[in-house]
Amino acid sequence: MSTATIIDGRKFSATLRGRIAEEVTRLKNDHDLTPGLAVVLVGEDPASQVYVRSKGKQTLEAGMNSYEHKMSAETTQEELLAKVEELNNDPAVHGILVQLPVPDHIDDHAIINAIDPNKDVDGFHVINSGRLATGARGASAPMIPCTPLGSIMLLKDHLGDLSGKTAVVVGRSNIVGKPMAQLLLQESCTVTIAHSRTKDLPDVVRQADIVVAAVGRPEMVKGDWIKPGATVIDVGINRIEIDGKNKLVGDVATAEAMEHAGAITPVPGGVGPMTIACLLANTLTAASRQNGLKEPNLL
Ligand SMILES: Nc1nc(=O)c2c([nH]1)NC[C@@H]1CN(c3ccc(C(=O)N[C@@H](CCC(=O)O)C(=O)O)cc3)C=[N+]21
Numbered sequence: 449m450s451t452a453t454i455i456d457g458r459k460f461s462a463t464l465r466g467r468i469a470e471e472v473t474r475l476k477n478d479h480d481l482t483p484g485l486a487v488v489l490v491g492e493d494p495a496s497q498v499y500v501r502s503k504g505k506q507t508l509e510a511g512m513n514s515y516e517h518k519m520s521a522e523t524t525q526e527e528l529l530a531k532v533e534e535l536n537n538d539p540a541v542h543g544i545l546v547q548l549p550v551p552d553h554i555d556d557h558a559i560i561n562a563i564d565p566n567k568d569v570d571g572f573h574v575i576n577s578g579r580l581a582t583g584a585r586g587a588s589a590p591m592i593p594c595t596p597l598g599s600i601m602l603l604k605d606h607l608g609d610l611s612g613k614t615a616v617v618v619g620r621s622n623i624v625g626k627p628m629a630q631l632l633l634q635e636s637c638t639v640t641i642a643h644s645r646t647k648d649l650p651d652v653v654r655q656a657d658i659v660v661a662a663v664g665r666p667e668m669v670k671g672d673w674i675k676p677g678a679t680v681i682d683v684g685i686n687r688i689e690i691d692g693k694n695k696l697v698g699d700v701a702t703a704e705a706m707e708h709a710g711a712i713t714p715v716p717g718g719v720g721p722m723t724i725a726c727l728l729a730n731t732l733t734a735a736s737r738q739n740g741l742k743e744p745n746l747l
């Protein structure tokens with residue numbers, strides 16, 4: 449029985465963060481510019497607190513400024529919009545991320561679309577999704593959502609040219625599924641977006657040279673759904689309890705999938721670390737663009 453190559457996102461992201469740190473040093477020395485990332489966290493969700501702490505730490509390690517704004521779970525939409533406006537107008541802040549999900553009484557679309565699109569390092573603003581969908585370049589190039597961007601980097605590193613490959617994205621969220629499909633299309637893949645209502649999902653996935661699982665259901669994609677030799681990108685981060693112990697698992701049944709796939713991203717240590725590295729990359733890109741400087745080539 450063959451076994452899949454593990455795609456090491458932790459290692460790739462460390463290299464990428466190293467490149468980002470070098471570029472930050474260059475910006476500081478040559479242009480007296482320190483990129484700044486503001487992260488806004490509303491409420492006390494423990495998982496969100498962990499991510500925000502991790503982002504803050506890695507932002508500082510890359511030599512950038514990190515600004516954390518913690519707001520109570522009772523924050524009103526008006527108060528959060530006022531915070532976003534303050535950050536839009538702060539020249540030291542080049543990137544703004546409002547940690548999702550926000551509490552139910554706040555309309556997340558309204559918040560996302562209040563962020564200056566050029567500071568929208570998550571790439572969730574409708575202007576950025578429009579720019580991505582239309583292939584805008586140069587001064588109006590999109591900020592690209594971090595998880596799909598990191599996933600494409602891993603795919604291209606492993607496979608080289610993706611042109612002509614069949615890709616199935618399982619999941620249709622605005623955050624991962626839809627932008628991932630756009631990026632794969634841009635790489636000239638033949639793209640299918642599958643979801644909870646897709647008929648014969650296992651057979652649809654079996655067509656794919658590239659499988660991207662982004663459904664948020666623990667180990668939903670089974671090993672025998674994977675075409676022999678396919679490349680599997682597991683975007684899921686699910687906390688489950690097994691024998692009284694907390695465990696992190698993806699959306700793919702990894703152990704079984706290893707028997708079929710050519711290569712697969714593990715959870716943890718796959719896409720997750722790439723997401724944060726790409727957030728830093730986007731912050732660097734945003735700072736460069738906002739100051740009329742050439743964008744660094746990070747790969
Ligand atoms: N506006 C916004 N932008 C986001 O990008 C965003 C968000 N809201 N809300 C929450 C999700 C989740 N997310 C992760 C980032 C890194 C890891 C990560 O580094 N994971 C590690 C370890 C995870 C662990 O041990 O808990 C890994 O997979 O190896 C996971 C998840 C970003 N998100």
Ligand SMILES: [Mg+2]
Nearest residue numbers: 671672704707
């Ligand atoms: Mg099998």
